[in-house]
Amino acid sequence: MASEIEVGTKYIPDMSKTEIEDLRKQFTESSLKVIKDNIDRMKKSWPNRPKEMEYFDEISNLFGKRQQEISEQKQAGKKVIGYTCMFAPIELIIAAGAIPVRVGSGWYDSAKLGDRIMPVEVCPVIRSTVGAKMVHLSPFLELSDAVITPLTCDGRTKLSEILADYKTIWRMSPPRVKDDAHALQLWKEEMMVIKQKIEELTGTKITRENLKEAIEKLQKATKAFRRLQEIRKGPPVITGRDAMLVNQTSLWDDIERWTQKTDELCDVLEKRVEEKDYATYPDTPRVMITGTPMIWPDSWKVPNLIEEANPKGLLAVDEQCSGDRILYDPVGVDEWTMSDMLNAVTERYLMACTCPCFTSDNGNEDRVNWIMDRIKEYKVDGVIYYVVRGCILYAMEYARIKRVLDRMNIPVYYLDTEYTREDVGQMKTRIEAFLEMLEARIDI
Amino acid sequence: MISAGIDMGTQRVKVAIIKDKQVIATAQNFSGFEPAAVAQQTLNEALEAAKLSREDVAHITATGAGVDMATFADSNISMMGADAKAGAYFFPSVRTVIDVGAEDARAVKCDEYGIMQDFVVNARCAAGAGTFIEAMARALEVDLEEMGPLSLKAERASTINASCVIFAESDVVSLIHREEPKSEIARAIFDAMAERVTSMVRRLGVTPDLALVGGVAKDVGFVAALKRRLGTEILIPENPIFAGAVGAGLVAARRAKRRQ
Numbered sequence: 001m002a003s004e005i006e007v008g009t010k011y012i013p014d015m016s017k018t019e020i021e022d023l024r025k026q027f028t029e030s031s032l033k034v035i036k037d038n039i040d041r042m043k044k045s046w047p048n049r050p051k052e053m054e055y056f057d058e059i060s061n062l063f064g065k066r067q068q069e070i071s072e073q074k075q076a077g078k079k080v081i082g083y084t085c086m087f088a089p090i091e092l093i094i095a096a097g098a099i100p101v102r103v104g105s106g107w108y109d110s111a112k113l114g115d116r117i118m119p120v121e122v123c124p125v126i127r128s129t130v131g132a133k134m135v136h137l138s139p140f141l142e143l144s145d146a147v148i149t150p151l152t153c154d155g156r157t158k159l160s161e162i163l164a165d166y167k168t169i170w171r172m173s174p175p176r177v178k179d180d181a182h183a184l185q186l187w188k189e190e191m192m193v194i195k196q197k198i199e200e201l202t203g204t205k206i207t208r209e210n211l212k213e214a215i216e217k218l219q220k221a222t223k224a225f226r227r228l229q230e231i232r233k234g235p236p237v238i239t240g241r242d243a244m245l246v247n248q249t250s251l252w253d254d255i256e257r258w259t260q261k262t263d264e265l266c267d268v269l270e271k272r273v274e275e276k277d278y279a280t281y282p283d284t285p286r287v288m289i290t291g292t293p294m295i296w297p298d299s300w301k302v303p304n305l306i307e308e309a310n311p312k313g314l315l316a317v318d319e320q321c322s323g324d325r326i327l328y329d330p331v332g333v334d335e336w337t338m339s340d341m342l343n344a345v346t347e348r349y350l351m352a353c354t355c356p357c358f359t360s361d362n363g364n365e366d367r368v369n370w371i372m373d374r375i376k377e378y379k380v381d382g383v384i385y386y387v388v389r390g391c392i393l394y395a396m397e398y399a400r401i402k403r404v405l406d407r408m409n410i411p412v413y414y415l416d417t418e419y420t421r422e423d424v425g426q427m428k429t430r431i432e433a434f435l436e437m438l439e440a441r442i443d444i
Numbered sequence: 445m446i447s448a449g450i451d452m453g454t455q456r457v458k459v460a461i462i463k464d465k466q467v468i469a470t471a472q473n474f475s476g477f478e479p480a481a482v483a484q485q486t487l488n489e490a491l492e493a494a495k496l497s498r499e500d501v502a503h504i505t506a507t508g509a510g511v512d513m514a515t516f517a518d519s520n521i522s523m524m525g526a527d528a529k530a531g532a533y534f535f536p537s538v539r540t541v542i543d544v545g546a547e548d549a550r551a552v553k554c555d556e557y558g559i560m561q562d563f564v565v566n567a568r569c570a571a572g573a574g575t576f577i578e579a580m581a582r583a584l585e586v587d588l589e590e591m592g593p594l595s596l597k598a599e600r601a602s603t604i605n606a607s608c609v610i611f612a613e614s615d616v617v618s619l620i621h622r623e624e625p626k627s628e629i630a631r632a633i634f635d636a637m638a639e640r641v642t643s644m645v646r647r648l649g650v651t652p653d654l655a656l657v658g659g660v661a662k663d664v665g666f667v668a669a670l671k672r673r674l675g676t677e678i679l680i681p682e683n684p685i686f687a688g689a690v691g692a693g694l695v696a697a698r699r700a701k702r703r704q
Contacts, residue, residue, distance in 0.1 A: 310520065411562065429509070430565055433522035437560045440525075 010165045011117055012134055024135040027109045028063055031137075034297045035061055038241075038304065045307050046239050046279045050272075052265040053242055059249045059258075060296060066252055067139040070099055074143060079202045082144030082167075084129070084156055086321045087174050087353065089345050091331060092195050094255070095214035096202040101140040102251040103147060104322075105129040106295025110137055111419035117162075123390035124419035125295065126155035130162055140252055141167075146201055148194065150174055152357040153393055170197050176359055178351060178366075188346045195342075208338045215331045215341060221255050224262040225327035228269070232316060233378050237272040239279045240287075240315020241303045247323050248296050280307075285438035286316035286379055290371055290401070291386035291394045293322035301424065302386060302415065305431050313435045317378040319371050320386075325354065356393035363400050371401065375410055382438040383412040384431075388419065411437060446496060447503045447700050449692025450483060450517060451526070452510035455546035455574070455659070457482050459490040460689035461501070462697055465533075469494035470686050479513040487516070503700035505692040509547070519699055524552045524563040526691030531655045532558030533694055534681040539651040542670075542678075543687065544641060544660035546574040551645045558694070564648045570609045572640030574660045579609055580633045583616045584626055592665030595630035602632040612636060630665060638669035645674065655679045657687030 039057050043049050059066050074080055081093045082103040093100040105111075110131030111124040117134075118127045132138040141147070146168040149160035160169050172190045175183040199205055225247065232243055246265065250258050272278070287306055294303065299322075306313040318324045329352035333344045354367035374380065383405055387395045398414055405412045413434045417423055451458040457479060461469040471490035473482050487504075491497060506517035507526040521529075523543070531541030532554050541552045549572040553561040566572045570579075581588045602624045604615045612633070619629050645654075654676060660666050661684035671678055681687065 425509075426565075429522065433524040433560070433563055436522050436525050437563075440559050 011162045012130070012165060013117075015134065020135050023113065024137055027107060027113075027132075027135060027137050030109055031107055031297060032061070032063060034300075038297055038300045041304055041308065042239065042241050042245070046242065048277060048279070049242070050265065050268045052261070052268050053245075055261045056242075056245050056249050056265075059253050060245055062252075062297070063139060067143070069254070070101070070140070070143050073099060074145075079145045080140075080143045081198065081201070082141055082147040084147065084149045084159065085152055086326065086355075087150035087152065087172060087349050088148040089191060089194060089349055090255075091211065091214045091218055091345050092191075092198055092206060094217060095206045095211040096198045096204040097210070098145075098198065098202050098204075101144065103129070103138060103141040103144060104293065104295055105132045105138060105141075106297060106299045107132060107137065108298040108419040108421060110135070121390055123153070123155045123292075123392075124388050125293065125391075126159050128419055129159060133163060133166060146170055146197070148172060152355055153391075155390070168201075170194060174350065174353075174357065176357055178358055179360060184346060184350060187350045188343070191342065191346045191349075208336065208341070211338070211341050212333075212336050215333060215345070217255055217259075218327075219330045221250065221259045221262075222327050222330040224259045224266065225250070227266045228262060229317070229324065229328075231266060231269045231273065234273055235276070235282050236278050236280050236284060236314050236316075237269045239307055240318075241300065241307055242279075244294070244303060244315065244318070244323050245296070247326055250326060280312060280314055283442060284312050284314040285381045285435055285442060287313045287435075287438070288317050288319065288371070288374060288378065288380040288383045289315060289323075289386050290319040290383060292388045292391045293320050294318075294386065295322055298419065298421075301421070302384070302417065302427065302431070305424070305428050306384070306435070309428065309432045309435050311432070311435050311439045313431070313438070316380055317374050319354065319367065319374060321355065324374075328352075356397045364397060367397070368401065368404055372404065372408065375405075375408065380410065381442060382434065383410060384434070385412055385414045387414065387416050389416060411441070445502050445697065445700060446500050447505070447693050447696035448487065448490070448501050449526070449689040449694070449696055450487060450504060450506045450508075450514050451523075451686075451688030451692060452479060452483060452506060452508035452514050453545060453659075453688070454509045454548075456685070457486045457508075457510075458686050458689040459486045460686050460693045461490050461494045461496065462690070462693035463494075465694070465697065467686070467690055467693070469496075470683065470689065472685065475510065479510050480515060483514045484516065503696040503703070505696035505699065507688050507692040519696070521692055521695050523688060524550055524565070525560050526688045526695065527657060528552045528554035528560040528691070529558040529694050530657060530681075530687040530691030532556060533690065534657075534687070535653060535655055535679045537653045538655040538679060540645065540648070540654045541687075542641065542645055542654065542656045543658040544573060544656070544666070545658045546660075549573050549641050549644060549658075551641075551648045553648060553651060558691075562648060564644050566640065566644045569640065571612065572637060572644065574658075576609055576612075576637050577633065577660070577663065577666070579613060580616060580630075583613050584620070584629060586626065586630070591630050591633070592663045592667075594627050595634050595665035596668060598625065598627035598631040600628060600631070601635050602628045604632045604636045631669070634663075634665040634669035635673070637666060638673045641670060642673040650674065650676065652676060653679055655681070657681060657684040659685045661685075 113131035114127030506514035
């Protein structure tokens with residue numbers, strides 16, 4: 001912890017209390033404005049937006065109700081366990097009675113601040129998280145008693161040591177080759193270490209009963225998520241941004257309540273399918289996004305541009321760890337024995353993952369297959385390959401994915417951007433040209 | 445039927461009046477500080493040249509970086525869409541259109557109907573666009589128009605390592621200090637710029653025939669450098685600067701017809 005480390009050995013230089021406080025206030029205000037602006041824009045694009053979305057609007061306020069709830073539960077003795085990416089076993093956290101929250105950062109302002117320490121070549125998701133830590137901006141990171149940091153890309157690997165100046169960090173090393181015979185074994189050992197740490201922190205033993213209960217909770221969430229996704233395969237009764245917001249709030253919301261609210265939303269949407277009450281005209285070009293995670297709220301930049309463009313696009317589906325990948329795969333248990341459940345959790349977090357940190361002679365096969373399947377299932381007209389500068393793994397996989405998509409005759413556009421608001425004009429030009437092209441293809 | 449296209453470029457506003465798929469008049473002006481007023485004025489000048497009035501025009505389509513400033517337009521089209529349309533209009537055999545303007549460069553793949561198939565843009569780096577030549581001409585103290593012919597006099601090129609305008613300028617200054625001939629420096633400048641544009645086009649894939657449009661297509665120095673780099677012939681229309689406006693005008697004609 002901070003006090004035990006001598007000043008000068010830390011990454012983050014000392015800042016005056018007033019500077020920290022000023023910046024935190026300034027960033028919080030700016031973030032609240034972006035959150036409100038995003039929601040207003042989503043409402044404007046979807047005039048008949050159902051009132052069931054209001055719940056997700058409320059949870060989307062990173063400095064609101066959910067922060068309050070977690071603070072109160074923490075005061076009552078609950079532990080909060082943050083995680084930087086989707087390799088962290090949520091079921092184990094919930095089984096031990098702790099609160100899981102994802103802490104990767106989507107703030108553009110704090111990315112600029114992170115530049116003081118990190119070179120600009122570093123991915124802005126990392127710089128933003130560092131900047132957020134510098135001024136204690138992220139409520140969920142600040143509330144975390146420990147942070148699980150899977151060492152996936154280089155950015156997250158080094159991020160773990162920067163955060164270690166302030167927080168208890170639990171690293172996990174995922175194997176980068178899935179198919180090796182020993183990969184699952186290695187990962188199982190990582191999983192068992194994390195399990196023990198969770199138990200030590202919470203003082204709660206993970207048992208057959210509480211693990212089963214946790215797995216079942218997440219399975220129900222997956223069911224609700226898949227119900228929403230099933231609806232999105234049909235005519236557009238929900239905008240892509242709204243679906244993205246629903247999916248992303250599951251990262252910090254109470255998962256049982258989230259499941260219930262998502263089911264309520266699906267009830268309305270299913271009715272709208274029958275009533276042909278659409279969120280946009282039915283032949284709107286259907287776009288898939290793949291690549292770097294798009295983290296709420298500032299990274300709604302590109303989704304906003306796509307769904308407000310002239311001609312308009314519909315985000316039909318994505319392949320991102322900030323969206324459709326979060327809840328798609330359930331933990332599959334054959335027999336509810338402790339060992340079977342732990343094996344199932346281990347498998348779920350390794351085998352189902354399509355992160356570009358994996359490699360094989362055939363590349364990241366699971367990701368390629370995921371993309372191809374989704375294109376067919378969701379009748380995708382074109383793919384936007386979204387990469388922020390410094391996101392090397394996604395940038396490198398583009399060449400192969402592009403060739404696969406060319407063979408499928410699916411247009412793909414490589415959209416590279418930064419954590420900045422200044423390139424909106426350029427982005428708009430490129431996105432509109434791409435959508436114009438998709439529309440022309442639909443017309444033919 | 446008469447239609448018009450207006451291209452709201454970063455440096456110039458261009459208008460083309462189209463009648464029965466033929467360009468019958470054009471006009472251009474510097475965009476200046478009041479592009480909306482300049483747009484109106486340029487349209488009026490083109491109409492005057494064609495001896496027509498605003499009521500004769502069935503549909504106006506706008507394109508270009510300042511597209512929103514052309515408030516009188518009936519519809520918009522992206523710059524890439526307009527380039528594709530214009531490329532196939534000028535030369536039916538063209539499948540790749542390269543557009544190098546003042547502030548950006550782009551390349552578009554199109555089919556025989558001028559429908560865009562794919563595109564790439566280079567809007568981040570000024571080294572691949574017209575302003576690069578301007579900045580370098582200033583450093584060399586040569587008129588902008590002289591740069592091209594000057595570079596053709598050189599048999600070899602000096603070496604410029606930097607591909608960034610700012611750093612290239614300091615490269616050029618040190619070449620001047622070493623008393624390298626201005627012609628060789630000029631050739632190096634066009635080579636550096638052609639290198640940027642070529643790597644952009646290669647990302648798209650070079651599908652012949654190629655056409656070059658945009659203001660920079662008038663520069664003989666750049667055209668020679670680009671041909672050397674791409675190793676292929678490049679078709680250039682008579683008035684390459686009007687490509688965007690012509691493309692937009694042709695799209696306008698189709699949209700007017702659809703509405704009838």
